[in-house]
Amino acid sequence: MCYSRPCKCSCDMVMISSKKEFIKEFSAGAFTYGVVEENGVKYKTIWMKLPDNSLCVIPIEPTGSDKINWSWDGNIARPTLTPSILHWGLEDGIQFKAWHGHITEGRMESE
Numbered sequence: 116m117c118y119s120r121p122c123k124c125s126c127d128m129v130m131i132s133s134k135k136e137f138i139k140e141f142s143a144g145a146f147t148y149g150v151v152e153e154n155g156v157k158y159k160t161i162w163m164k165l166p167d168n169s170l171c172v173i174p175i176e177p178t179g180s181d182k183i184n185w186s187w188d189g190n191i192a193r194p195t196l197t198p199s200i201l202h203w204g205l206e207d208g209i210q211f212k213a214w215h216g217h218i219t220e221g222r223m224e225s226e
């Protein structure tokens with residue numbers, strides 16, 4: 116667990132086989148894939164524990180949809196997402212920058 120704000124840690128990513136197992140996994144860098152349905156549309160999503168241990172869920176398909184704001188390179192085991200990820204935390208009603216970095220070839224690299 117990291118308490119720096121913003122967190123400046125980087126780590127390699129470790130794929131977890133199922134969302135059920137992922138939920139039990141608290142390590143930074145853990146990630147899995149799942150499907151989220153919204154208004155009848157099924158979105159392939161990537162679920163990640165960022166280096167600051169926050170949960171980040173990003174829809175990656177279908178490409179071309181309004182909901183897709185990140186580009187995924189299609190590499191399942193060592194994904195690259197662009198652009199960078201800026202994750203905000205919230206404490207006592209105040210927003211703080213929790214982590215900002217790049218997801219590149221299966222690594223979370225702090226900005």
Ligand SMILES: [Zn+2]
Pocket residue numbers: 117118119121122123124166167
């Ligand atoms: Zn950190």
